[in-house]
Amino acid sequence: SQKIEQNSEALNIQEGKTATLTCNYTNYSPAYLQWYRQDPGRGPVFLLLIRENEKEKRKERLKVTFDTTLKQSLFHITASQPADSATYLCALGAGTASKLTFGTGTRLQVTL
């Protein structure tokens, strides 16, 4: 069955450093991959989308890579800030936009 793995442990990082989150998947051939941010008690918020034929995508301090051979995506936040503290979810899709398969998320804590 399809499986998506994200770091189950919380990631603690110092302000100003680069945070790197991983998303590994098996038994899946996604057409695209998305990253979302979720704050406690709130719905997820879309951050970035990368398609299977793209290697890298950037948006401000965010960068995502997508390696379909390794079946892995890396999500980077450069110059991290305490406001970046949240849970980050990766989601894979193939076909219609609404049927995404989500990972369980990685909680990021940025400290001063």
Added chain:
Amino acid sequence: KAGVTQTPRYLIKTRGQQVTLSCSPISGHRSVSWYQQTPGQGLQFLFEYFSETQRNKGNFPGRFSGRQFSNSRSEMNVSTLELGDSALYLCASSLKTLTGELFFGEGSRLTVL
């Protein structure tokens, strides 16, 4: 532009009861999908509606159902509630039908006692 609105935000039910949750998508978005989020399973796809038709369905029992109205507003219903149905139910709307980003509401937190 108003975001996705879900009501109610919180509700408590007892086993055996049924519940109806409501979702108003972003204006112009015709696709509405529902997800269940629990600490153990994460976000799991329930179903998607587009132009009043169910287009996709996840692996949930028939107790979970939904519908979409002509104004794109959607409702989901869970009958014969079980303790395991306690979760955050999230509604999302989308403008694009392929590879589009999802816009989520704040969710409806259901507790089943």
